[in-house]
Amino acid sequence: MKFSSLGQNLSGGSGIEHLMDDLGKALSGVGAAPLMLGGGNPAHIPEMEAVWKIRMEEILGDPAVLRRTLAIYDPPRGNASVLKALADLLRREFGWAVGPENIAVTPGGQTAFYFLFNLFGGRRSDGMTGRILFPLMPEYIGYANQALEPGMFLGVQPSISRTTPHRFKYHVDFQNLNPGPDVAAMCVSRPTNPSGNLISDAELQHLSDIAVQRDIPLIIDNAYGWPFPGIVFGEAKPIWNEQTVHVMSLSKFGLPGTRTAFVVAPPKVASAISSMMAVTGLANGNFGQAIAGPLIESGEIVRLSREIIRPFYLRKRDAALEAIAECFPADVPYALHESEGALFLWLWLEGAKKDSRELYEILKNRGVLVVPGDYFFFGLTDQNWQHRRECLRISFAMSDLDVRAGLKIIGEEIAKAF
């Protein structure tokens, strides 16, 4: 048996597989690490679990809805009433001129990116290989192995400002962002996984201007953004024009098990995604749309994001920062990225003698799982940039007690790392 190059590429192991494996084992109780500060699983928020229960009972209580949810294929683009409800919501909330023709459902954001990157990137009729440009590395680990052709990803190193002695922030380095004719799309996660950075409104506008000028899409990954789940701690104005492609997922709203996301894009792109869905999967699963549809239609999804989800994670973020102030020795030169959204703290150990992989192993042996930062710097050509081996991603989504216990151990280990 021989695998193709593509088969080897997709099956040969990846950072995201490693991460999901650690996560799955830790959460199922099989793995050795009880303090799970590594994965991106959202927290189990009691108020949201109560909403899921009510919605499930409503679905079970209506035979027609139950039948539609379990026993009928949706069209590949998604359920017509859910597409309309989301378009109405985006018009109401943001004033975007969108209709159902702008939206396509996918089995989670992960699949949406796989479709989008390979829709725009790769060999083209002009003989060039279209490339996907990530204007601000580090970026989401899950993108790293999604290109179907080699050389499709291009990352740009950020500029870094020190905000306070133990804090820093990344910025898009527009001086070094000069997309050539081979760049077929740009992509940013906002807020950014792993750093918790929030690309500013001015930076986003600048990127959007470049996209319009170059007639390429600007793909914005809203996994943590508005209108749901709204895990945004700074100011971020959503943006829309004929060049923007948004991916909005139900996962961090609390429904990762339903594998449901929405691509909001120009009609031509939404249609292409729907066609790709038909080829690869026939149709989407109905459950996520069945649970969330009425919440989207009523706007309840935005209220829950604003009033339950965002305050929940903000409180957890503050508790984690408090624990760090107590547990990390102040004389150790650690720096955290300004936490402006998402579920993570991004720790930079500039000049540490142990690199992020070594620290990952040491922490894993002490029962704490984090993610070594080098995975998130894919697409960067400069292998010598020390910074890429000096960072760790720490999730604060687990129980406050676990997060505090994990941070205490991390504080002990980073003190020994310099």
Ligand SMILES: Cc1ncc(COP(=O)(O)O)c(C=O)c1O
């Ligand atoms: C930035 C970002 N994008 C996309 C995803 C994919 O999520 P899903 O496929 O569950 O929608 C994640 C998951 O952690 C993420 O953090």
